[in-house]
Amino acid sequence: MTYSEENYLKVIYHLSIGSSKGITTNAIANEMESKPSSVTDMVQKLAEKGLVIYKKYQGVSLTDNGRFTALMIVRKHRLWEVFLLEKLDFSWDEVHDVAEQLEHIKSEKLTDKLEEFLDFPTEDPHGDPIPDREGKIKKVDKKLLSEVEAGKKVICVGVKDSSPAFLQYLDKQQIALGSAIDIIAKEDFDMSLTLRVHDRQMTVSNKIAANLFVKTV
Amino acid sequence: MTYSEENYLKVIYHLSIGSSKGITTNAIANEMESKPSSVTDMVQKLAEKGLVIYKKYQGVSLTDNGRFTALMIVRKHRLWEVFLLEKLDFSWDEVHDVAEQLEHIKSEKLTDKLEEFLDFPTEDPHGDPIPDREGKIKKVDKKLLSEVEAGKKVICVGVKDSSPAFLQYLDKQQIALGSAIDIIAKEDFDMSLTLRVHDRQMTVSNKIAANLFVKTV
DNA sequence: ACTATTTTTTAGGTTAGTCTAAATATTATT
DNA sequence: AATAATATTTAGACTAACCTAAAAAATAGT
Ligand SMILES: [Mn+2]
Ligand SMILES: [Mn+2]
Ligand SMILES: [Mn+2]
Ligand SMILES: [Mn+2]
8 A cells, every 4th residue: 555545545535425326437536635647547557456436537435444454544533633742742723734744654553552651542633533443433512613503502612624724724813623612693794703702802704613613502 | 754765764874874975876776666766766866855965976875854854763663562462462472563564654644642651661572762853862781682792791682683473583592682691601613602591502503692682791 | 918797878769647738529699 | 319528538659666687897716
């Protein structure tokens, strides 16, 4: 299993969440920042190895084997993110890039010992669930802030976009996982929201609200 | 800097210790388990990048830049070995293979934070010194057990061969870093040694003695 | 000093992973 | 249903990192 193969599997896994159809080569190319023709090549190789199902022009989907392989990479990625944050004092906007490298280290023992060292965390620093060694993943009940009605009280439990830019914006606004948010009003014109967070009132655009996962309390 | 380039630099660095002449392509190929022709290719590329000095048929040596790069890889390798042993309960014969992968992770912040997390260790689990972030390396005063005269008392401070086979042999004989060893006798015929370790008497071959670093007390 | 052996380099080929440009299939529009 | 637009695949080419086999240089033996 090469790094490249692992990265393709991971991208296909992420794109598969939600959409029940085959994932298009264009979508994969877009996510991988590569070209559709490159994706076609790789997807054919993954199909030969039994990791994906692929028929020309039909898009691609993971086999059980392929899904498990992807989950083990996601597991490593998220465990390393926890390690970097909790043990090495990285901030939540710094962990992802390094985890992109660490996720490819091959040692089951390392992964399992790391998990134990971290005390079996169930979520990564961005609120995403960590698959266990069997590939089981906790289903978390969360919705986007943009989909909650005005008047509700919610708690921030995750981010959809985990880019440094967005995370640093949240830091600046003092919004973190666990923050209590009151939705005071929703503006019909642009779907912007007026919120109260830690007794501070603020307005956020729909784009912000559509990237924050919350649970209702 | 690719993994392959990094591995070549590391091998050239290790071979450079002791020998003041240029390192031959054959020696490198042997160490890398590759072919001399492949080494020639790579060495030419490294020379173009200013990491080694290379003249046809003359062997190769590291530039300051190349040496520093190699030292940073060795630094990461040894810090990760300490991490695996101290924090994740790996044994000293298990750490090397995983560190071979981890040494290639690129993040200065990660390396420095890891070093801090480990409380600035100066040696790895096999007694080898850990370069600091400037590439400075502590010169340790140690000699091979095979070079010490009979009658001396020494302390085991390192291993030359850190293969699992050798390390597991030492475990079985209850020899570890820090063990006090009395050299009772040396057999002229085969250079084997009779030792006392932890009040147990044993005989070891010259091959064993030539792979154990000790300091005299 | 000359020849034989060994070491090292060069020449040419392979595979993985990428790309661009062209061909083909699918989907949307009239 | 035919045509236009878009999506996808194929064809051919490139680079990095390796290889084998042949050529050339260095070293050793007489
Ligand atoms: Mn991440
Ligand atoms: Mn990756
Ligand atoms: Mn090692
Ligand atoms: Mn390596």
